[in-house]
Amino acid sequence: MTSPRVSAYLAPRRRLQLAGLLTAPVLWLGLVYVVALAALLVTAFWTVNELTGQVQIEWTTENVVEVLTEALYRTVTLRTLGIAVLVTVLDVLVAVPVAFFMAKIAGPRLRHLLVIAILAPLWASYLVKVYSWRALLSADGVIHWVLAPFGLDTPGYGIVGIVLTLSYLWLPYVIMPIYAGFDRVPDRLLEASADLGARGWSTLRSVVLPMIWPAVIAGSIFAFSLSLGDYITAGIVGGTTQMLGNLVYTNVGAANNLPLAAAISLIPIAIILVYLAAVRRTGALRSL
Amino acid sequence: MDSAIRLRGLHKRFGETVAVDDLDLDIEPGEFFSMLGPSGSGKTTVLRMIAGFERPTSGSVALFGADVTALAPFQRPVNTVFQDYALFPHLSVLANVEYGLRVAGVARKERRARAEEALGQVRLAGYEERRPHELSGGQRQRVALARAIVLRPQALLLDEPLGALDLKLREQMQVELKELQRSLGITFVFVTHDQDEALTLSDRVAVFDAGRVVQLGTPREVYDHPRNSFIASFVGSSTLLDPDVAAALGLDRAPMAVRPERVTLDGPAGGVPGTIAEVIYTGPEHRLVVDLDGLGARITALEPNTGAARPRARGDRVTVSVERGAAAPLETEPAPA
Numbered sequence: 050m051t052s053p054r055v056s057a058y059l060a061p062r063r064r065l066q067l068a069g070l071l072t073a074p075v076l077w078l079g080l081v082y083v084v085a086l087a088a089l090l091v092t093a094f095w096t097v098n099e100l101t102g103q104v105q106i107e108w109t110t111e112n113v114v115e116v117l118t119e120a121l122y123r124t125v126t127l128r129t130l131g132i133a134v135l136v137t138v139l140d141v142l143v144a145v146p147v148a149f150f151m152a153k154i155a156g157p158r159l160r161h162l163l164v165i166a167i168l169a170p171l172w173a174s175y176l177v178k179v180y181s182w183r184a185l186l187s188a189d190g191v192i193h194w195v196l197a198p199f200g201l202d203t204p205g206y207g208i209v210g211i212v213l214t215l216s217y218l219w220l221p222y223v224i225m226p227i228y229a230g231f232d233r234v235p236d237r238l239l240e241a242s243a244d245l246g247a248r249g250w251s252t253l254r255s256v257v258l259p260m261i262w263p264a265v266i267a268g269s270i271f272a273f274s275l276s277l278g279d280y281i282t283a284g285i286v287g288g289t290t291q292m293l294g295n296l297v298y299t300n301v302g303a304a305n306n307l308p309l310a311a312a313i314s315l316i317p318i319a320i321i322l323v324y325l326a327a328v329r330r331t332g333a334l335r336s337l
Numbered sequence: 338m339d340s341a342i343r344l345r346g347l348h349k350r351f352g353e354t355v356a357v358d359d360l361d362l363d364i365e366p367g368e369f370f371s372m373l374g375p376s377g378s379g380k381t382t383v384l385r386m387i388a389g390f391e392r393p394t395s396g397s398v399a400l401f402g403a404d405v406t407a408l409a410p411f412q413r414p415v416n417t418v419f420q421d422y423a424l425f426p427h428l429s430v431l432a433n434v435e436y437g438l439r440v441a442g443v444a445r446k447e448r449r450a451r452a453e454e455a456l457g458q459v460r461l462a463g464y465e466e467r468r469p470h471e472l473s474g475g476q477r478q479r480v481a482l483a484r485a486i487v488l489r490p491q492a493l494l495l496d497e498p499l500g501a502l503d504l505k506l507r508e509q510m511q512v513e514l515k516e517l518q519r520s521l522g523i524t525f526v527f528v529t530h531d532q533d534e535a536l537t538l539s540d541r542v543a544v545f546d547a548g549r550v551v552q553l554g555t556p557r558e559v560y561d562h563p564r565n566s567f568i569a570s571f572v573g574s575s576t577l578l579d580p581d582v583a584a585a586l587g588l589d590r591a592p593m594a595v596r597p598e599r600v601t602l603d604g605p606a607g608g609v610p611g612t613i614a615e616v617i618y619t620g621p622e623h624r625l626v627v628d629l630d631g632l633g634a635r636i637t638a639l640e641p642n643t644g645a646a647r648p649r650a651r652g653d654r655v656t657v658s659v660e661r662g663a664a665a666p667l668e669t670e671p672a673p674a
Contacts, residue, residue: 241423243410245437
């Protein structure tokens, strides 16, 4: 509890109040977040002593040039990008109808149940969820067992497995903003659209989708950026498939080349910046 | 000729609540028809069933001779002006007005011409490129009107369209609505809780109470001959007279309602003596509450503000008279269905 005298002193001094409130979080953000990111950027331009394996502060563009020119990195970048796009598209396709049902059709009780059901997986460990997908996808797993009667088989461990697992992992992050977006579309507008002669499909296309577009973009940013940076899922259900994150991990650990790892990690950062700039042009970020 | 709108045995329940109770109603082509009632009286629910937003629990809705009870809103030849306007926030004024034509597949050029015409009819030419959030309440109201009439509906449904406007604007929009209805020549069904509005605009008024129509008639019939005490006090103001008071005033010994402007003070024939208990100055007129001697009752009278040197004041002695025929006999119970 603040003493009355302290309160009396602070009450007219708004700037001091604000400073007291914001100093700690701003320091935290500055040190832990911005400095770490800056360190990463800088490290990409250092080098490693080949004998000792120590990072040397010796300026070079060698790492960045290697990442930009080596075929390996191009292949893995395209693969990672493809996976991220597929995951994002899949999640949006699933999330839009689910969110629509939650916001506009389900009664209050069912809506609460659905919100809980969608958020519940977030309480479980990431690793547990990915390993359970490993079990699902395995050669004698549930997917094999369900599909076998139709002459189909589990996709096994590889790109398809990665896409399925990542889509599952990020789905709640995509559903929730789109659900909030639908919730903000007044029912009255849907009635007005029907009154003016629009069938359900027309109303969805002309009224609902334009209005929830910013929410879809918000959801897609989650799915896209989380997919770009992931490496654990690729390691567990990806078989021999590597994503950018795996290359970073290998270089930090086994190859002990921190500067190269930093250079590789600039790729997803660059992609995300391009993506954000692109959606910014659609005006979707203004209403976030 | 078929009725524009024919409701038969219309019934709507929300859970345990009966919103509309076995309603029969015929609204004629070209009529300005008001549904007047306090909130919760079922008038908006009836409008929503005509538009198709609500399905009746039982009963039928026919528009121009065709049963539409099972049809969706987009299949009905009527359009709605919503209370909160319900304009599409992401579309310009022009795109809002063109919306119905666009989903109907009307070609761009004709669409544009008809939208311009509709905007002209509501005096909103020049606002095509604005967004709804850049407009005032009155302008939004006009866009909502234009958006509905551009489709040339056979009937226009208006759900308390003037409710959100301030008094001056409301009076102006009343005049424009009436003119619009005359020039379009189509049926207007107008939902309101404002009795002034209903009396001013309508060819006929249906007074709603508790899900039923308690009186149906021209504004003059409803105002001059209210059927029961609810209507007498909800539509305009009235003094309700006990049978004894009515008899003392020389009327039939029955429950009566009398409008303040039909009460005469100090008339040539004299009347019941009383004392002025309250004087309410409203500008154009004085509202005078008179305690009637020995009857334990009060009556309200209305006198024009004539600018007299000494206006009536509290405590003045007066005589009160009511002409036969100036008071309306009331049914003791609210009208049965």
